Amino acid sequence: xxxxxxxxxxxxxxxxxxxxxxxxxxxxxxxxxxxxxxxxxxxxxxxxxxxxxxxxxxxxxxxxxxxxxxxxxxxxxxxxxxxxxxxxxxxxxxxxxxxxxxxxxxxxxxxxxx
Amino acid sequence: xxxxxxxxxxxxxxxxxxxxxxxxxxxxxxxxxxxxxxxxxxxxxxxxxxxxxxxxxxxxxxxxxxxxxxxxxxxxxxxxxxxxxxxxxxxxxxxxxxxxxxxxxxxxxxxxxx
Numbered sequence: 163x164x165x166x167x168x169x170x171x172x173x174x175x176x177x178x179x180x181x182x183x184x185x186x187x188x189x190x191x192x193x194x195x196x197x198x199x200x201x202x203x204x205x206x207x208x209x210x211x212x213x214x215x216x217x218x219x220x221x222x223x224x225x226x227x228x229x230x231x232x233x234x235x236x237x238x239x240x241x242x243x244x245x246x247x248x249x250x251x252x253x254x255x256x257x258x259x260x261x262x263x264x265x266x267x268x269x270x271x272x273x274x275x276x
Numbered sequence: 277x278x279x280x281x282x283x284x285x286x287x288x289x290x291x292x293x294x295x296x297x298x299x300x301x302x303x304x305x306x307x308x309x310x311x312x313x314x315x316x317x318x319x320x321x322x323x324x325x326x327x328x329x330x331x332x333x334x335x336x337x338x339x340x341x342x343x344x345x346x347x348x349x350x351x352x353x354x355x356x357x358x359x360x361x362x363x364x365x366x367x368x369x370x371x372x373x374x375x376x377x378x379x380x381x382x383x384x385x386x387x388x389x390x
Contacts, residue, residue: 193376195377195378197380202285202382203382204282204380204381204382204383205366205380205383206380207377207378207379220377252319252320254320256376258376262308262370262376264312264322264378265320265322265376265378267312267319267320267321268319269318269319270319
């Protein structure tokens, strides 16, 4: 089974801190995605990447950046955390080989900014 | 841009009741449609998907969904729910043909009481 691993299940950070959320997948997938999940809003795409060192903005990129230095790892960076970034963050991957079967999701990181 | 609407935000049922959760997408052409489920404390899992062919799609755990092109709908059904179906359900659609970007609905929280 494809595994998508998010390094932290729960994080508490202070306002203004720089926050790194890490995601690693183990099945050589080309595509990786970062979503945030909020009650009543569903999942909203922050950033995605179709290749190493490549990134594209999703629907809500403001206040975030990403890094993909290796194919298996996709990091989400909150440059200066704010309380409105308190949320559940979900990482996902897909094969990118031309046939799309859906995403494999990580377990999520619940981030609280105080 | 493509979008997804889930009109049922919170559904409460007794065990053995029948379930139908609504999902509508905004415009046609070639569509790839998905239902994901998130059980309490767990990661999102794929329930079923539609790419083409038979509009009645069967998924895991007795769920099915019907693609009705004329209604831009992809409703999820289960004839008899169980307490273990308590979860949040998300409908999703590919943003545009030949991409891997999924657009999610806002989700439906299902509570099943014994």
